[in-house]
Amino acid sequence: MYAGIDIGSLTTKAVLINNEKIIGYKIIKTGSDPKQAGEIVFDKVIAEAGCEKKEVKYIVATGYGRVSLSFADHAVTELTCHARGVRHLDPAIDFIIDIGGQDSKTIKLGKNGNVVDFVMNDRCAAGTGRFLTMMAQALEVDMKKFSEFSISSQKPCPINSTCIVFAESEIISLLASGEAKEDIAAGLIQSIAKRVGNMAKRIGTNQNIAFVGGGAKNLGLRKALEETLKINFIPIKVEPQITGALGAAVLACKQYGG
Secondary structure: OEEEEEEOOOEEEEEEEEOOEEEEEEEEEOOOOHHHHHHHHHHHHHHHHOOOHHHOOEEEEEOOOHHHOOOOOEEOOHHHHHHHHHHHHOOOOOEEEEEOOOOEEEEEEOOOOOEEEEEEEOOOOOOOHHHHHHHHHHHOOOHHHHHHHHHHOOOOOOOOOOOHHHHHHHHHHHHHOOOOHHHHHHHHHHHHHHHHHHHHHHOOOOOOEEEEOHHHHOHHHHHHHHHHHOOOOOOOOOOHHHHHHHHHHHHHHHHHOO
16 A cells, blocks of 8 residues: 655645555644644544555655655655646646645646646735635635635625735725625635636646645635636546645555555
8 A cells, every 4th residue: 555645734635545546535634733744644544444554555745744744755746746646537637726725836737747837826825725714704604605605696896905914804895885795705716716717827728627625625716717717627536635645645656666
């Protein structure tokens, strides 16, 4: 068996594979200790699979906290791991949009699944899972309701601010002026879709696009991105948050672990 562990800013994921098939995965909150989160998620996925640690031949770590995982055999960037993960699921995919907790990425793949170009938004929270979470809190709704609001709106409010602080102030002003929460949520979703869509267009989008990361669970954001890019995302057959960890496990099996 082979394992991939993806330590992100908000969540930590582990995937265990055997004969290139997923036999278990786990997602937990990272918290303030990435190293501990990596250890806990590995213990959990091992327990779920009903095996022992010594049966895992090789472990690859990825994500922001990958260097903290002392028991991993190798560390690989999340760009490479996402590429390997989605190509393992569907060889036709040639473009990835990944919206995680701390950054958003658009990744263009070559014929053999390697990363040929990418754009990453990692210096501003706009267009990330953190931004979505903070905006939902400002509207005093949970993420499920936030997504539903954005789909049901008939008149999205234009949102001019992309900074969390200024966007929150703009939300307060819109609420005070009587705008509906549904319309504000839809405006926020559309502003993120436009920002991430422009990132994708900068490197030239293809038609076979996969949407992964925690942001992919937001149906409103998914719909807004499809409309912005004028495409339909290629559906993937697993939990969208684990593609990085899956790619790490695939690398552990095929490239590093023999």
